[in-house]
Amino acid sequence: MTTALITGSTAGIGAAFARRLAAGGHDLVLVARDTKRLREQATELHDRHGIEAEVLTADLATDTGIEAVAARLGERRSPVDLLINNAGFGNKGRFLDVSMADELTMLKVHCEAVLRLTSAATAAMRERGRGGVVNVASVAAFVPRGTYGASKAWVVQFTQGVAKDLAGSGVRLMALCPGFVRTEFHERAGMGTDNIPNWMWLDADKLVTAALDDLARGKSLSIPDPRYKALMGAAKLVPRGMLGGITSRTGRKYGPR
Template sequence: MGTALVTGASAGLGLEFAWQLATARHDVVLVARDEQRLTRLASQLEAAAGVRAEVLAADLTDRGDLERVAARLRSDERPVGLLVNNAGMGLNQSFVDGDLAAEERALDLMVRAVMVLSHEAAGAMRARGRGAILNVGSVAGLIATGTYSAHKAWVRVFTEALSVELKGTGVTATVVAPGFTRTEFHERGRIDTAHYPEVGWLDAEDVVAAALADVRRGVVLSTPSLRYKAVSALLRLAPRSAVRAFGGYRRALPDGAQAQTDES
């Protein structure tokens, strides 16, 4: 794949993607808002893996910053062979009573940015006849737990549609849909996870390894772990009334908290 561009590379799954890609000898372009943290990570990756790590500080909810990342994807200099759309945020609020501006920011980050960057990457990769796009979704996209579920459902269907359009071009599209994963996401959002069952947790290292393996094999829908494959199958088969009831059953979270996985 040559060079991989990872959004939300400074924390969580994005950080793990950066490390696994670098140790597999891929040059990386690291995208997040925190330039200082990205610069530190780039130095670590270059020293440990001997690859080139490029820093591209950007707020993907800002149209100007988003265009700078899109321009990097269009560039023929050290062309990007793998785009990992990982940046995301979890809003710890109800939709009706919550902050609408925060909802719009989440939509921009997890829907518009994914669409724009996928568009630019797909066009450039198709012209070269090779490449891959990996979008980070969630099992939450199969249930009904606020706008986060809606955004991740969009990512799943969008990726499937993109894979159909790219068939036969040498370019693939994959969406990975993990369940609960041990990252900074919940802690930074002040989300109480004490009631989450231990058996439901995945390790970020395993999630990323499974996702990258599925990208190499051209898999469209990637669901790490047998238990979440089973959960996903049940959710797809269950009546939507039952799925909605399950979403409504989730425990209320502290008001006003926001968990962001795109950067610190």
């Protein structure tokens, strides 16, 4: 039996990973900011699947929170075999409408925390000769869409680069790039979703199943849906200047209002 640590585990994609991995017999370390929700989630998964679910309350927008999770990833007596770096959020508004403090917090959670936790996890995994890391990015990584898209582009480049550096070590890394997923993400950011077409929405549980299949195949990048694979393939054919204008107009049409 293996142990998986999931950040942002209590909602959305993180919760879907927790359900899927618990159903497969994996013990879990559940990480989020809300202790009450974490304990409820841990109890439910333990009672339903008979697995051990450890609770770790941590805010990855703080050094203290990152250090607590990194310390758990580095434990040798109770090793973590799979890290899911899922914690993240969106900011409502265009650049300069969002405070600099909020922009820097996004970089802290999306980039610094991913860097430090990936480092802590893979150092221990390489010693054992096995392990895996899934860093949740977004299809926004492939289009010009401000700080959010830039931070997710960093996640993709970082993950694929580390995957190459650790090739042959037994440690696998993969960047997961979903599109719109029905989660609490938009609600927490104060973003409306009524203007997003139904065909653009993905199911979190199906997405996670496809992502874990891609990880097992050794992929370093997963876009787990044919619709978004086609969209991202088309985006590569459009000049960057033109793409910026298209994504800006699309963001105003399908993004937060």
